Amino acid sequence: MSPLARIPFVRAAQDPTGSCLRDGERVLDNAAFADAVRRLARRFEDLGVAPGDTVAVLLPNCGEIVTTMFAAWFRGSALTPVNPVLTDDEVRYQLEDSAAAVLVGDERSRDLATALGIAWVDVADVHACDESPLLERDPVAAADDFALVIYTSGTTGKPKGVLLDHANVDAMSASLIEHFTLSPADTSLLVLPLFHCNGLVAGVLSALRAGGDVVVAPRFSPDTFWDLVETHRPTYFSAVPTIYAVLDARTEREADTSSLRFVICGAAPMPAELIARFEERFGVPLVEGYGLSEGTVASTINPVAGVRKAGTVGIALPGQEVAVVAADGSPLPSGRRGEVVIRGANVMRGYLGRPEETARVVRDGWLHTGDVGIIDEDGYLRIVDRIKDMIIRGGENIYPKEIEECLYGHPAVLEAAVVGRPDAVLGEVPVAYVAARPGRVVTPEELLAHCAASLARYKVPAEVEVRAELPKNSVGKLVKGLLREPSPV
CATH class of the missing domain: 3.30.300.30 (ANL, C-terminal domain)
Structure with missing residues (x-):
């Protein structure tokens, strides 16, 4: 059985009244969250959702997405989160490509589900405190069952579904917990969208697995962001360079950042000068990392307690190998420029329905990223650029x-x-x-x-x-x- 699927119930058994998930004014303790997962899993079962099926969710960031993920895993199903800003045609493509059996969402998603002939669950029912029955048995997800089907941004051609199984996500979340020494004392402020791996795995799953709790932030605004930090007292959050640049440019008051142990930057290279300016101004370590959805989020990150090298994306995370290779695939020594490749239990199972593309990207166990990088003598990776750019x-x-x-x-x-x-x-x-x-x-x-x-x-x-x-x-x-x-x- 996958340890990930058991997280809500392990937490509920150990600390029923402990804080688990905060979303606006709503707070779910561990027991309430576990019950919500069991209730939604029962609903999925009644709708005929079976192990191996795919559950889709089409919502802006909210706690219901997290509950849906664990309820899908309870049934041995995969979750595919859909970006709510996509057009109806783009949503239909993802639902059809992933063969979604059920869609969780609002009125818009009901119309889409009806048109495609798939089941629909109203988001209003996910956390409803009613007397609907729970699934009392244990979750059925296994390590080799698919956990997530994450769609790439589709900058070239149609978006591809990245297949991540429970073993991938298990390895990734364990690696992040070890690297950041996450514990029950940690609180993650979820800033990034939940239709990507970063938000789901780094922002939510790793914190919950470590025994901490998660605060789902509303849509990012520099005018209210520091109010959220001061109110909820998170110990970390993960964001993209644009958010840090806007916070630096638009913050006009003193911000209380004393609760933050560190903050993470990923998704795109961050200028070293901006990192230094942000750290000095706000008094919190900013650790830049690097990874892909195909590698279940992250493969290198700068240390929090150790040496942080601005301009690099840090060292390989526990359980992963990161190397730089020449055009013929031969390894290059430190200081030489070449393609970044990654190996570890976090590397995806493949692209959904695209075996040829999978074979081009994953060769001999190594994920070929398409990024150009240099690894220095201390093992720190610097991303030079995309090969295609x-x-x-x-x-x-x-x-x-x-x-x-x-x-x-x-x-x-x-x-x-x-x-x-x-x-x-x-x-x-x-x-x-x-x-x-x-x-x-x-x-x-x-x-x-x-x-x-x-x-x-x-x-x-x-x-x-x-x-x-x-x-x-x-x-x-x-x-x-x-x-x-x-x-x-």
Whole structure:
């Protein structure tokens, strides 16, 4: 039996009245949470949801998503969380591709479920304190049962379903607990969306498994964020670089961060200068990490208590191997640049229904990330860029991240993104897009001069465009695809 599926019931047996899950004004203790999971599992059983089926949930961040996940696992089913900002067509694609047997959600999801002929559960019933029957037997999920079907962002082609079994998620959550020494004294403030691995595994599951509790935050706002921290007293939260940049730029008062042991940054590279500024200003260690959904969230993270190297994404997490390899797959020594590969029990089972793509990405047990990195002599990984994002200008290789880091060094820059643009003579040239910090004005000429002072001439952008804001996905990650100009016909 999977130890993950038993978490609510182990907690309820050990400390029935202990805090478990907070969502707005609602607080569920361990006993109430365990009962809610059993009640929803019974509902799934009555609807014919069987072991091996997939349960979908279409909701903004809320405690019901967590309850749905554990209820699905109780039945031996997998959970596929759906991004609520997707269009109906995009939602239908995920529901059909994952062969969802039931959809949990609101009125919108009822109409979608009806149109597809699948069962529907009203979100209002998930935590309803009624007398509906519970499933009293033990959960049935096994280690090799699928636990999560997480869909990639689909920047190229249709989104792919990443298949993670209980063994993957078990290994990942155990690794995070060990690395961060999580305990019952910890409280996670959930900032990131629950349709991604980061929110589900790092933000929720690891804290609950360690005996701590979880606070589900409302939609992020810099105007109210520190109020949440001061009210709920979390010991950690995980966010993306954009959130940290906005907090740094928009916070105008003193914030009480004394409850925080550390904060985590992932999903995209964070400028070293911003890390240092945030740590100094708010007095909390900011540890940057790196990982993919295909690796169940995280593979490297900087230590909380040990040496943190700004500009790196830290060392390999317990139970994982991280290496850098040449184009032919041969390992490279420290200091050499190559593709980052990952091996461990956290590596996905594969892409749903895509065996050829799975075989291209997972070879001989190693997950090939498509990221370019360098591992130093101490084992710290620095991500250079995406292989596919590399710009070749007149035969010279340019990594956009290097230019972006230079731009972030300008005091007026809030966000920066560099992409390649076709050029009739040079093949490609770098073009930079920048958003200024609130209250600051900066010109393209000023930014070009700033780059020219620090970068080789061939790395200086051919053009800089200053915009009010840069395009982002629902997690807050910059979307470069929307900045790239189409190739000339």
